Amino acid sequence: MDILKPGSQELLPAVVFVPGGGFMSANKDSSLQQRMTMAESGYVVASIEYRVTPRSTFPSPLEDVKSAIRYLRANAAKYGIDPDRIAVMGNSAGGYLAAFSGTTNEVAAFDKGDYLHLSSNVQAVIDLYGLSDLTKVGYGFSKEVEAVHDSPSAPEGMWVNGPAVFGPGGSIHSNPEKAAKANPITYITKDAPPFLIMHGDKDTLVSPNQTEILHEALVSQGVDSTYYVVQGAGHGGPQWVQTEITDILIAFLDKHLKDKKTK
Template identity: 50%
Template sequence: MKMQWPLLAMMGGMAMTGPVQAQTVPAAAGGGAQTIRVPVMTGQVDTIGGVIYSQIKSQRAIRPLRMTVLVPRNDDLKPAIVYFPGGGFISADYEKYSEMRTALARAGFVVAAAEYRVVPDKFPALVQDGKAAVRYLREHAADYGIDPARIGVIGDSAGGYVAQMLGTTNGERAFDKGDFTDRSSDVQAAVTLYGISDLRSIGEGFSDAVQKVHQSPAVTEALLVNGPAFGTFAGASIVSNPEKALAASSIGHMKGKKPPFLIMHGTADTLVSPMQSRHLYDALKAGGNDAELILVDGAAHGDIYWYQTPIIDRVVTWFKATLGEPIKGAAKTKGRGSNL
Protein backbone atom coordinates (compact mmCIF):
# COMPACT_ATOMS: atom_id res chain seq x y z
CA MET A 1 0.00 0.00 0.00
CA LYS A 2 1.34 3.39 -0.97
CA MET A 3 1.82 5.97 1.78
CA GLN A 4 -0.02 9.25 1.21
CA TRP A 5 1.85 12.08 2.93
CA PRO A 6 -0.34 14.87 4.40
CA LEU A 7 -0.16 18.24 2.69
CA LEU A 8 1.04 21.13 4.87
CA ALA A 9 1.63 24.66 3.58
CA MET A 10 4.15 26.39 5.81
CA MET A 11 3.99 30.17 5.98
CA GLY A 12 6.90 31.59 7.97
CA GLY A 13 6.88 28.60 10.31
CA MET A 14 3.09 28.64 10.84
CA ALA A 15 0.69 26.05 9.42
CA MET A 16 -1.84 27.58 7.06
CA THR A 17 -5.33 26.14 6.62
CA GLY A 18 -6.15 27.89 3.35
CA PRO A 19 -6.48 26.11 0.00
CA VAL A 20 -3.29 24.60 -1.41
CA GLN A 21 -3.09 23.19 -4.93
CA ALA A 22 -1.30 19.85 -5.25
CA GLN A 23 -0.59 17.52 -8.10
CA THR A 24 1.14 14.19 -8.51
CA VAL A 25 4.70 14.33 -9.80
CA PRO A 26 5.29 12.28 -12.98
CA ALA A 27 6.72 8.85 -12.32
CA ALA A 28 10.05 9.80 -13.88
CA ALA A 29 10.49 12.41 -11.18
CA GLY A 30 9.67 10.01 -8.41
CA GLY A 31 6.29 8.32 -8.51
CA GLY A 32 3.84 8.95 -5.69
CA ALA A 33 5.40 12.22 -4.60
CA GLN A 34 3.38 15.41 -4.65
CA THR A 35 4.14 19.06 -5.18
CA ILE A 36 2.37 21.97 -3.53
CA ARG A 37 2.02 25.55 -4.60
CA VAL A 38 2.56 27.91 -1.67
CA PRO A 39 1.35 31.51 -1.94
CA VAL A 40 3.85 33.95 -0.44
CA MET A 41 1.82 35.87 2.14
CA THR A 42 4.34 36.72 4.87
CA GLY A 43 7.91 37.96 4.88
CA GLN A 44 10.98 36.58 6.57
CA VAL A 45 12.10 37.67 10.03
CA ASP A 46 15.76 37.38 10.97
CA THR A 47 16.79 36.70 14.57
CA ILE A 48 20.01 38.37 15.70
CA GLY A 49 21.02 37.08 19.12
CA GLY A 50 23.75 37.93 21.57
CA VAL A 51 23.81 41.63 20.70
CA ILE A 52 25.75 43.55 23.37
CA TYR A 53 24.00 46.88 23.70
CA SER A 54 25.76 48.16 26.81
CA GLN A 55 28.85 47.40 28.89
CA ILE A 56 28.69 48.13 32.61
CA LYS A 57 32.15 48.99 33.85
CA SER A 58 33.34 48.49 37.41
CA GLN A 59 36.80 48.66 38.95
CA ARG A 60 37.61 45.03 38.18
CA ALA A 61 35.22 43.87 35.48
CA ILE A 62 33.07 44.74 32.50
CA ARG A 63 29.57 43.30 32.44
CA PRO A 64 27.90 43.07 29.02
CA LEU A 65 24.15 43.52 28.69
CA ARG A 66 22.53 41.66 25.83
CA MET A 67 19.52 41.87 23.58
CA THR A 68 17.98 39.70 20.88
CA VAL A 69 16.72 41.58 17.83
CA LEU A 70 14.00 40.41 15.43
CA VAL A 71 14.35 42.19 12.08
CA PRO A 72 11.86 41.85 9.21
CA ARG A 73 13.94 41.19 6.11
CA ASN A 74 13.02 44.00 3.72
CA ASP A 75 14.09 47.50 2.72
CA ASP A 76 11.33 49.24 4.66
CA LEU A 77 12.06 51.94 7.21
CA LYS A 78 10.60 50.30 10.30
CA PRO A 79 9.43 51.47 13.72
CA ALA A 80 11.16 49.66 16.58
CA ILE A 81 9.96 48.30 19.89
CA VAL A 82 12.04 47.31 22.92
CA TYR A 83 10.63 44.54 25.13
CA PHE A 84 11.61 44.43 28.82
CA PRO A 85 10.77 41.15 30.61
CA GLY A 86 9.21 40.78 34.01
CA GLY A 87 10.93 38.93 36.82
CA GLY A 88 10.07 40.55 40.13
CA PHE A 89 13.19 42.76 39.99
CA ILE A 90 15.34 39.64 40.53
CA SER A 91 15.58 38.26 36.98
CA ALA A 92 15.44 39.60 33.42
CA ASP A 93 14.92 36.60 31.13
CA TYR A 94 14.75 38.69 28.00
CA GLU A 95 14.09 35.90 25.49
CA LYS A 96 10.65 34.97 26.84
CA TYR A 97 7.22 36.15 25.62
CA SER A 98 8.14 35.04 22.11
CA GLU A 99 4.46 35.05 21.13
CA MET A 100 4.17 38.80 21.54
CA ARG A 101 7.60 39.59 20.09
CA THR A 102 7.05 37.42 17.02
CA ALA A 103 3.63 38.93 16.33
CA LEU A 104 5.09 42.43 16.47
CA ALA A 105 7.95 41.47 14.15
CA ARG A 106 5.54 39.90 11.65
CA ALA A 107 3.57 43.16 11.74
CA GLY A 108 6.67 44.97 10.47
CA PHE A 109 8.39 46.19 13.64
CA VAL A 110 12.01 45.66 14.60
CA VAL A 111 11.70 44.09 18.05
CA ALA A 112 14.58 44.12 20.53
CA ALA A 113 14.27 42.10 23.74
CA ALA A 114 16.69 43.49 26.31
CA GLU A 115 18.00 42.27 29.63
CA TYR A 116 18.62 44.76 32.41
CA ARG A 117 20.24 44.83 35.84
CA VAL A 118 18.19 43.53 38.76
CA VAL A 119 18.55 43.20 42.54
CA PRO A 120 21.08 43.36 44.14
CA ASP A 121 21.78 46.24 41.74
CA LYS A 122 19.84 49.26 42.93
CA PHE A 123 17.68 51.85 41.24
CA PRO A 124 18.32 53.61 38.87
CA ALA A 125 20.44 50.86 37.25
CA LEU A 126 17.53 49.18 35.43
CA VAL A 127 16.20 52.50 34.13
CA GLN A 128 19.67 53.45 32.91
CA ASP A 129 19.83 50.10 31.11
CA GLY A 130 16.45 50.61 29.47
CA LYS A 131 17.50 54.01 28.15
CA ALA A 132 20.82 52.59 26.97
CA ALA A 133 18.91 49.99 24.92
CA VAL A 134 16.90 52.73 23.20
CA ARG A 135 20.03 54.78 22.49
CA TYR A 136 21.77 51.72 21.06
CA LEU A 137 18.95 51.18 18.56
CA ARG A 138 19.08 54.83 17.51
CA GLU A 139 22.85 54.68 17.06
CA HIS A 140 22.52 51.53 14.92
CA ALA A 141 19.25 52.44 13.23
CA ALA A 142 20.71 52.13 9.73
CA ASP A 143 22.01 48.63 10.50
CA TYR A 144 18.55 47.34 11.39
CA GLY A 145 16.43 49.49 9.07
CA ILE A 146 14.94 51.42 12.00
CA ASP A 147 13.27 54.81 11.82
CA PRO A 148 14.94 56.50 14.82
CA ALA A 149 11.99 58.87 15.22
CA ARG A 150 9.65 55.95 16.02
CA ILE A 151 10.72 53.77 18.93
CA GLY A 152 8.32 52.31 21.48
CA VAL A 153 8.68 50.14 24.57
CA ILE A 154 6.70 47.29 26.10
CA GLY A 155 7.15 45.36 29.32
CA ASP A 156 5.27 43.04 31.64
CA SER A 157 5.30 43.24 35.46
CA ALA A 158 8.76 44.53 36.49
CA GLY A 159 9.44 44.99 32.78
CA GLY A 160 6.28 47.08 32.68
CA TYR A 161 7.84 49.19 35.42
CA VAL A 162 10.87 49.76 33.17
CA ALA A 163 8.69 50.62 30.17
CA GLN A 164 6.67 53.06 32.30
CA MET A 165 9.79 54.72 33.66
CA LEU A 166 11.16 55.22 30.15
CA GLY A 167 7.91 56.76 28.99
CA THR A 168 7.42 59.07 31.94
CA THR A 169 11.05 60.26 32.05
CA ASN A 170 11.21 61.44 28.44
CA GLY A 171 13.49 64.47 28.40
CA GLU A 172 15.14 63.68 31.74
CA ARG A 173 18.85 63.25 31.03
CA ALA A 174 19.84 62.18 34.55
CA PHE A 175 19.27 58.51 33.64
CA ASP A 176 21.36 58.63 30.46
CA LYS A 177 24.60 56.88 31.37
CA GLY A 178 27.05 54.86 29.31
CA ASP A 179 27.46 54.84 25.55
CA PHE A 180 25.85 56.91 22.78
CA THR A 181 24.69 59.66 25.12
CA ASP A 182 24.55 62.02 22.15
CA ARG A 183 21.46 60.05 21.16
CA SER A 184 18.05 60.63 22.72
CA SER A 185 16.55 57.92 24.93
CA ASP A 186 13.02 59.32 24.53
CA VAL A 187 10.34 56.90 23.37
CA GLN A 188 7.28 57.60 21.24
CA ALA A 189 4.95 54.94 22.68
CA ALA A 190 4.76 52.78 25.81
CA VAL A 191 2.81 49.61 26.60
CA THR A 192 2.73 48.20 30.12
CA LEU A 193 1.16 44.85 31.04
CA TYR A 194 0.30 44.43 34.75
CA GLY A 195 3.14 46.82 35.50
CA ILE A 196 4.23 48.71 38.61
CA SER A 197 3.71 52.45 38.76
CA ASP A 198 4.12 53.17 42.49
CA LEU A 199 6.64 51.17 44.49
CA ARG A 200 5.03 52.32 47.72
CA SER A 201 1.74 50.49 47.14
CA ILE A 202 2.22 47.36 45.02
CA GLY A 203 -0.14 45.41 47.30
CA GLU A 204 -2.86 48.07 47.54
CA GLY A 205 -6.24 46.53 48.34
CA PHE A 206 -4.80 43.09 49.14
CA SER A 207 -4.97 41.24 52.48
CA ASP A 208 -3.18 42.30 55.66
CA ALA A 209 -0.76 39.41 55.22
CA VAL A 210 0.24 40.70 51.77
CA GLN A 211 0.52 44.25 53.10
CA LYS A 212 2.92 42.99 55.77
CA VAL A 213 5.15 41.43 53.11
CA HIS A 214 5.36 44.72 51.23
CA GLN A 215 6.38 46.49 54.44
CA SER A 216 9.37 44.16 54.86
CA PRO A 217 12.90 45.46 54.18
CA ALA A 218 13.52 42.14 52.41
CA VAL A 219 10.81 42.52 49.73
CA THR A 220 12.26 43.14 46.29
CA GLU A 221 11.02 46.71 45.80
CA ALA A 222 12.70 47.66 49.11
CA LEU A 223 15.93 45.99 48.00
CA LEU A 224 15.69 47.78 44.65
CA VAL A 225 15.48 51.21 46.24
CA ASN A 226 17.34 50.80 49.55
CA GLY A 227 19.63 47.81 49.02
CA PRO A 228 20.18 44.87 51.40
CA ALA A 229 21.19 45.06 55.03
CA PHE A 230 24.97 45.36 55.25
CA GLY A 231 27.47 46.58 57.82
CA THR A 232 25.70 49.13 60.02
CA PHE A 233 22.70 49.40 57.65
CA ALA A 234 19.88 47.19 58.92
CA GLY A 235 17.83 47.50 55.76
CA ALA A 236 14.74 49.63 55.23
CA SER A 237 11.19 49.14 54.02
CA ILE A 238 9.94 50.79 50.86
CA VAL A 239 7.78 53.15 52.92
CA SER A 240 10.62 54.23 55.20
CA ASN A 241 11.45 57.04 52.77
CA PRO A 242 8.33 57.81 50.71
CA GLU A 243 10.00 60.61 48.73
CA LYS A 244 12.82 58.30 47.64
CA ALA A 245 10.35 55.58 46.63
CA LEU A 246 8.22 58.08 44.72
CA ALA A 247 11.25 59.33 42.79
CA ALA A 248 11.91 55.71 41.77
CA SER A 249 8.32 55.28 40.49
CA SER A 250 6.74 56.38 37.24
CA ILE A 251 3.95 58.06 39.18
CA GLY A 252 6.63 60.43 40.51
CA HIS A 253 7.51 61.66 37.02
CA MET A 254 4.27 63.14 35.79
CA LYS A 255 5.39 66.64 34.86
CA GLY A 256 5.53 67.49 31.19
CA LYS A 257 4.17 65.83 28.08
CA LYS A 258 4.28 62.04 27.93
CA PRO A 259 4.12 59.65 24.96
CA PRO A 260 0.91 57.67 24.35
CA PHE A 261 0.39 54.82 26.81
CA LEU A 262 -1.50 51.53 26.54
CA ILE A 263 -2.02 50.13 30.03
CA MET A 264 -3.37 46.59 30.56
CA HIS A 265 -4.04 44.72 33.81
CA GLY A 266 -5.87 41.59 34.87
CA THR A 267 -8.79 41.88 37.28
CA ALA A 268 -7.66 38.71 39.11
CA ASP A 269 -4.05 39.82 39.65
CA THR A 270 -2.96 38.91 43.20
CA LEU A 271 0.71 39.93 42.89
CA VAL A 272 0.54 43.49 41.55
CA SER A 273 -2.59 45.43 42.45
CA PRO A 274 -4.72 46.49 39.47
CA MET A 275 -4.81 49.88 41.21
CA GLN A 276 -1.22 50.36 40.02
CA SER A 277 -2.50 50.67 36.46
CA ARG A 278 -5.51 52.74 37.49
CA HIS A 279 -3.31 55.31 39.26
CA LEU A 280 -0.97 55.57 36.27
CA TYR A 281 -3.89 56.03 33.88
CA ASP A 282 -5.53 58.68 36.06
CA ALA A 283 -2.26 60.61 36.45
CA LEU A 284 -1.56 60.55 32.71
CA LYS A 285 -5.07 61.71 31.82
CA ALA A 286 -4.92 64.44 34.46
CA GLY A 287 -1.84 65.77 32.66
CA GLY A 288 -3.64 65.84 29.32
CA ASN A 289 -1.79 62.83 27.94
CA ASP A 290 -3.01 60.12 25.58
CA ALA A 291 -3.62 56.98 27.63
CA GLU A 292 -5.80 53.88 27.32
CA LEU A 293 -6.58 51.50 30.20
CA ILE A 294 -7.79 47.97 29.49
CA LEU A 295 -8.78 45.57 32.26
CA VAL A 296 -8.71 41.90 31.28
CA ASP A 297 -11.55 40.10 33.02
CA GLY A 298 -10.36 37.12 35.07
CA ALA A 299 -6.71 37.43 34.09
CA ALA A 300 -4.13 36.89 36.82
CA HIS A 301 -0.47 37.95 36.89
CA GLY A 302 1.30 36.72 33.78
CA ASP A 303 -1.03 33.76 33.32
CA ILE A 304 -2.22 32.12 30.09
CA TYR A 305 -4.63 34.98 29.28
CA TRP A 306 -1.70 37.18 28.26
CA TYR A 307 -0.65 34.76 25.53
CA GLN A 308 -4.00 34.72 23.76
CA THR A 309 -4.60 36.21 20.31
CA PRO A 310 -7.02 38.99 21.41
CA ILE A 311 -4.40 40.38 23.83
CA ILE A 312 -1.54 40.16 21.36
CA ASP A 313 -3.62 41.56 18.49
CA ARG A 314 -4.73 44.48 20.67
CA VAL A 315 -1.11 45.41 21.41
CA VAL A 316 -0.02 45.01 17.78
CA THR A 317 -2.92 47.13 16.52
CA TRP A 318 -2.22 49.84 19.10
CA PHE A 319 1.48 50.05 18.19
CA LYS A 320 0.62 50.22 14.48
CA ALA A 321 -1.83 53.06 15.11
CA THR A 322 0.58 54.91 17.43
CA LEU A 323 3.96 54.45 15.74
CA GLY A 324 2.69 54.05 12.20
CA GLU A 325 3.37 51.55 9.45
CA PRO A 326 6.79 50.79 7.94
CA ILE A 327 7.72 53.06 5.02
CA LYS A 328 8.18 50.89 1.96
CA GLY A 329 11.71 50.86 0.55
CA ALA A 330 12.81 53.90 2.54
CA ALA A 331 15.55 52.23 4.58
CA LYS A 332 17.97 52.32 1.64
CA THR A 333 17.85 56.07 1.37
CA LYS A 334 17.70 56.94 5.09
CA GLY A 335 20.97 58.29 6.46
CA ARG A 336 22.21 58.50 10.02
CA GLY A 337 19.72 61.26 10.60
CA SER A 338 19.34 63.55 13.57
CA ASN A 339 20.32 62.98 17.16
CA LEU A 340 17.04 61.20 17.76
Protein backbone atom coordinates in the same frame (compact mmCIF):
# COMPACT_ATOMS: atom_id res chain seq x y z
CA MET B 1 19.77 42.04 23.65
CA ASP B 2 17.92 39.66 21.31
CA ILE B 3 16.64 41.24 18.09
CA LEU B 4 13.87 39.94 15.85
CA LYS B 5 14.07 41.70 12.48
CA PRO B 6 11.52 41.21 9.70
CA GLY B 7 12.83 40.99 6.15
CA SER B 8 12.28 44.45 4.70
CA GLN B 9 14.05 47.02 2.55
CA GLU B 10 12.31 49.83 4.44
CA LEU B 11 13.24 51.27 7.79
CA LEU B 12 10.80 49.80 10.31
CA PRO B 13 9.53 50.99 13.68
CA ALA B 14 11.05 49.25 16.69
CA VAL B 15 9.75 47.92 20.00
CA VAL B 16 12.08 47.57 22.98
CA PHE B 17 10.75 44.74 25.14
CA VAL B 18 11.60 44.91 28.86
CA PRO B 19 10.98 41.55 30.57
CA GLY B 20 9.56 41.23 34.06
CA GLY B 21 10.99 39.20 36.90
CA GLY B 22 10.01 40.71 40.22
CA PHE B 23 12.97 43.12 40.11
CA MET B 24 15.18 40.06 40.73
CA SER B 25 15.62 38.65 37.21
CA ALA B 26 15.53 39.97 33.64
CA ASN B 27 15.23 37.07 31.21
CA LYS B 28 15.31 38.43 27.67
CA ASP B 29 14.10 35.03 26.35
CA SER B 30 10.63 35.51 27.82
CA SER B 31 7.39 36.40 25.96
CA LEU B 32 8.75 35.03 22.69
CA GLN B 33 5.27 34.40 21.26
CA GLN B 34 4.24 38.04 21.75
CA ARG B 35 7.55 39.29 20.35
CA MET B 36 7.31 37.04 17.29
CA THR B 37 3.79 38.25 16.57
CA MET B 38 4.97 41.86 16.69
CA ALA B 39 7.90 41.11 14.40
CA GLU B 40 5.57 39.38 11.96
CA SER B 41 3.46 42.55 12.03
CA GLY B 42 6.36 44.65 10.77
CA TYR B 43 8.32 45.69 13.88
CA VAL B 44 11.95 45.23 14.82
CA VAL B 45 11.66 43.82 18.35
CA ALA B 46 14.60 44.03 20.75
CA SER B 47 14.30 42.12 24.03
CA ILE B 48 16.79 43.39 26.59
CA GLU B 49 18.43 42.53 29.90
CA TYR B 50 18.98 44.97 32.75
CA ARG B 51 20.56 45.02 36.18
CA VAL B 52 18.44 43.61 39.00
CA THR B 53 18.28 43.55 42.78
CA PRO B 54 19.92 42.62 45.13
CA ARG B 55 23.15 43.44 43.30
CA SER B 56 21.82 46.68 41.82
CA THR B 57 19.33 49.31 42.89
CA PHE B 58 17.25 51.97 41.21
CA PRO B 59 18.00 53.88 38.97
CA SER B 60 20.57 51.50 37.41
CA PRO B 61 17.92 49.31 35.69
CA LEU B 62 16.19 52.36 34.18
CA GLU B 63 19.56 53.60 32.94
CA ASP B 64 19.98 50.21 31.21
CA VAL B 65 16.64 50.54 29.41
CA LYS B 66 17.53 54.01 28.19
CA SER B 67 20.99 52.79 27.13
CA ALA B 68 19.33 50.09 25.02
CA ILE B 69 17.14 52.69 23.30
CA ARG B 70 20.15 54.88 22.50
CA TYR B 71 22.06 51.83 21.24
CA LEU B 72 19.27 51.03 18.79
CA ARG B 73 19.28 54.61 17.52
CA ALA B 74 23.05 54.49 17.11
CA ASN B 75 22.73 51.26 15.11
CA ALA B 76 19.46 52.05 13.36
CA ALA B 77 20.87 51.53 9.87
CA LYS B 78 22.38 48.17 10.85
CA TYR B 79 19.08 46.82 12.14
CA GLY B 80 16.79 48.56 9.65
CA ILE B 81 15.14 50.78 12.27
CA ASP B 82 13.50 54.15 11.82
CA PRO B 83 15.07 55.99 14.78
CA ASP B 84 12.10 58.34 15.03
CA ARG B 85 9.67 55.49 15.72
CA ILE B 86 10.61 53.52 18.84
CA ALA B 87 8.20 52.16 21.44
CA VAL B 88 8.95 50.49 24.76
CA MET B 89 6.92 47.61 26.16
CA GLY B 90 7.19 45.54 29.32
CA ASN B 91 5.31 43.26 31.67
CA SER B 92 5.28 43.29 35.48
CA ALA B 93 8.58 44.86 36.65
CA GLY B 94 9.32 45.37 32.95
CA GLY B 95 6.03 47.25 32.61
CA TYR B 96 7.13 49.50 35.45
CA LEU B 97 10.42 50.20 33.66
CA ALA B 98 8.66 50.74 30.34
CA ALA B 99 6.29 53.24 31.96
CA PHE B 100 9.23 54.90 33.70
CA SER B 101 11.07 55.22 30.40
CA GLY B 102 8.05 56.96 28.89
CA THR B 103 7.40 59.37 31.74
CA THR B 104 11.07 60.42 31.79
CA ASN B 105 11.42 61.45 28.16
CA GLU B 106 13.76 64.45 28.24
CA VAL B 107 14.94 63.69 31.81
CA ALA B 108 18.69 63.66 31.28
CA ALA B 109 19.47 62.44 34.81
CA PHE B 110 18.70 58.85 33.80
CA ASP B 111 20.89 58.85 30.67
CA LYS B 112 24.18 57.16 31.53
CA GLY B 113 26.70 55.23 29.46
CA ASP B 114 27.31 55.27 25.71
CA TYR B 115 25.75 57.26 22.86
CA LEU B 116 24.78 60.16 25.10
CA HIS B 117 24.57 62.42 22.04
CA LEU B 118 21.45 60.46 21.05
CA SER B 119 17.99 60.60 22.60
CA SER B 120 16.48 57.86 24.77
CA ASN B 121 12.97 59.22 24.15
CA VAL B 122 10.24 56.80 23.09
CA GLN B 123 7.19 57.51 20.98
CA ALA B 124 4.79 55.04 22.65
CA VAL B 125 4.57 52.87 25.78
CA ILE B 126 2.89 49.53 26.49
CA ASP B 127 2.62 48.59 30.17
CA LEU B 128 1.28 45.11 30.93
CA TYR B 129 0.37 44.61 34.60
CA GLY B 130 3.31 46.71 35.78
CA LEU B 131 3.93 48.37 39.11
CA SER B 132 3.82 52.14 39.45
CA ASP B 133 3.79 53.34 43.07
CA LEU B 134 6.17 51.04 44.95
CA THR B 135 4.84 52.24 48.32
CA LYS B 136 1.42 50.76 47.49
CA VAL B 137 2.26 47.36 46.03
CA GLY B 138 0.31 45.59 48.80
CA TYR B 139 -2.79 47.78 48.51
CA GLY B 140 -5.94 45.85 47.70
CA PHE B 141 -4.60 42.63 49.21
CA SER B 142 -4.84 41.19 52.73
CA LYS B 143 -3.14 42.76 55.75
CA GLU B 144 -0.73 39.82 55.75
CA VAL B 145 0.32 40.56 52.17
CA GLU B 146 0.67 44.25 52.97
CA ALA B 147 2.98 43.35 55.85
CA VAL B 148 5.16 41.28 53.52
CA HIS B 149 5.57 44.27 51.21
CA ASP B 150 6.55 46.44 54.16
CA SER B 151 9.52 44.18 54.88
CA PRO B 152 13.10 45.27 54.08
CA SER B 153 13.46 41.98 52.20
CA ALA B 154 10.54 42.73 49.86
CA PRO B 155 11.78 43.19 46.27
CA GLU B 156 10.61 46.80 46.07
CA GLY B 157 12.44 47.64 49.30
CA MET B 158 15.70 46.16 48.00
CA TRP B 159 15.08 47.78 44.59
CA VAL B 160 15.15 51.25 46.16
CA ASN B 161 17.25 50.87 49.32
CA GLY B 162 19.33 47.77 48.60
CA PRO B 163 19.59 44.77 50.91
CA ALA B 164 21.02 45.37 54.36
CA VAL B 165 23.99 43.12 53.57
CA PHE B 166 25.18 45.61 50.89
CA GLY B 167 24.20 48.85 52.59
CA PRO B 168 21.62 50.49 54.83
CA GLY B 169 18.66 48.52 53.46
CA GLY B 170 15.17 49.29 54.70
CA SER B 171 11.57 48.82 53.65
CA ILE B 172 10.04 50.81 50.82
CA HIS B 173 8.54 53.11 53.47
CA SER B 174 11.82 53.81 55.25
CA ASN B 175 12.89 56.59 52.88
CA PRO B 176 9.87 58.38 51.33
CA GLU B 177 12.05 60.72 49.25
CA LYS B 178 13.90 57.84 47.57
CA ALA B 179 10.62 55.97 47.05
CA ALA B 180 9.07 59.00 45.34
CA LYS B 181 12.05 59.25 42.99
CA ALA B 182 11.47 55.60 42.04
CA ASN B 183 7.85 56.29 41.09
CA PRO B 184 7.18 56.91 37.38
CA ILE B 185 4.12 58.98 38.30
CA THR B 186 6.44 61.58 39.85
CA TYR B 187 7.78 62.54 36.42
CA ILE B 188 4.60 62.73 34.33
CA THR B 189 4.12 65.83 32.21
CA LYS B 190 1.67 66.67 29.43
CA ASP B 191 4.41 65.82 26.92
CA ALA B 192 4.58 62.12 27.83
CA PRO B 193 4.04 59.75 24.88
CA PRO B 194 0.80 57.78 24.42
CA PHE B 195 0.31 54.81 26.77
CA LEU B 196 -1.49 51.49 26.47
CA ILE B 197 -1.97 49.92 29.90
CA MET B 198 -3.49 46.48 30.54
CA HIS B 199 -4.04 44.48 33.73
CA GLY B 200 -5.82 41.26 34.65
CA ASP B 201 -8.60 41.42 37.23
CA LYS B 202 -7.40 38.12 38.74
CA ASP B 203 -3.82 39.26 39.30
CA THR B 204 -2.75 38.20 42.79
CA LEU B 205 0.85 39.43 42.56
CA VAL B 206 0.43 43.04 41.39
CA SER B 207 -2.87 44.69 42.17
CA PRO B 208 -4.73 46.31 39.25
CA ASN B 209 -4.68 49.38 41.51
CA GLN B 210 -1.07 49.87 40.44
CA THR B 211 -1.88 50.45 36.77
CA GLU B 212 -5.14 52.23 37.53
CA ILE B 213 -3.38 55.00 39.49
CA LEU B 214 -0.81 55.35 36.71
CA HIS B 215 -3.54 55.69 34.09
CA GLU B 216 -5.40 58.26 36.17
CA ALA B 217 -2.22 60.27 36.72
CA LEU B 218 -1.47 60.28 32.98
CA VAL B 219 -5.00 61.34 32.05
CA SER B 220 -4.94 64.11 34.66
CA GLN B 221 -1.97 65.62 32.83
CA GLY B 222 -3.67 65.36 29.43
CA VAL B 223 -1.64 62.37 28.23
CA ASP B 224 -3.20 59.94 25.73
CA SER B 225 -3.63 56.82 27.89
CA THR B 226 -5.81 53.77 27.17
CA TYR B 227 -6.57 51.34 29.99
CA TYR B 228 -7.96 47.80 29.74
CA VAL B 229 -8.89 45.43 32.55
CA VAL B 230 -8.67 41.90 31.15
CA GLN B 231 -11.38 39.74 32.69
CA GLY B 232 -10.13 36.46 34.14
CA ALA B 233 -6.45 37.18 33.48
CA GLY B 234 -3.80 36.73 36.13
CA HIS B 235 -0.18 37.82 36.37
CA GLY B 236 1.02 36.44 33.06
CA GLY B 237 -0.33 33.19 31.67
CA PRO B 238 -2.04 32.08 28.46
CA GLN B 239 -4.62 34.88 28.41
CA TRP B 240 -1.91 37.36 27.49
CA VAL B 241 -1.01 35.64 24.20
CA GLN B 242 -4.55 35.29 22.91
CA THR B 243 -5.45 36.94 19.61
CA GLU B 244 -7.78 39.45 21.28
CA ILE B 245 -4.90 40.83 23.35
CA THR B 246 -2.34 40.73 20.57
CA ASP B 247 -4.68 42.59 18.22
CA ILE B 248 -5.00 45.42 20.75
CA LEU B 249 -1.21 45.66 21.14
CA ILE B 250 -0.59 45.72 17.40
CA ALA B 251 -3.39 48.23 16.73
CA PHE B 252 -1.90 50.58 19.34
CA LEU B 253 1.58 50.30 17.83
CA ASP B 254 0.24 50.77 14.31
CA LYS B 255 -1.62 53.91 15.34
CA HIS B 256 1.30 55.56 17.08
CA LEU B 257 4.26 54.26 15.08
CA LYS B 258 3.28 53.09 11.61
CA ASP B 259 0.92 56.01 11.08
CA LYS B 260 3.77 58.35 12.09
CA LYS B 261 6.13 57.10 9.40
CA THR B 262 8.99 59.45 8.65
CA LYS B 263 8.30 61.26 5.40
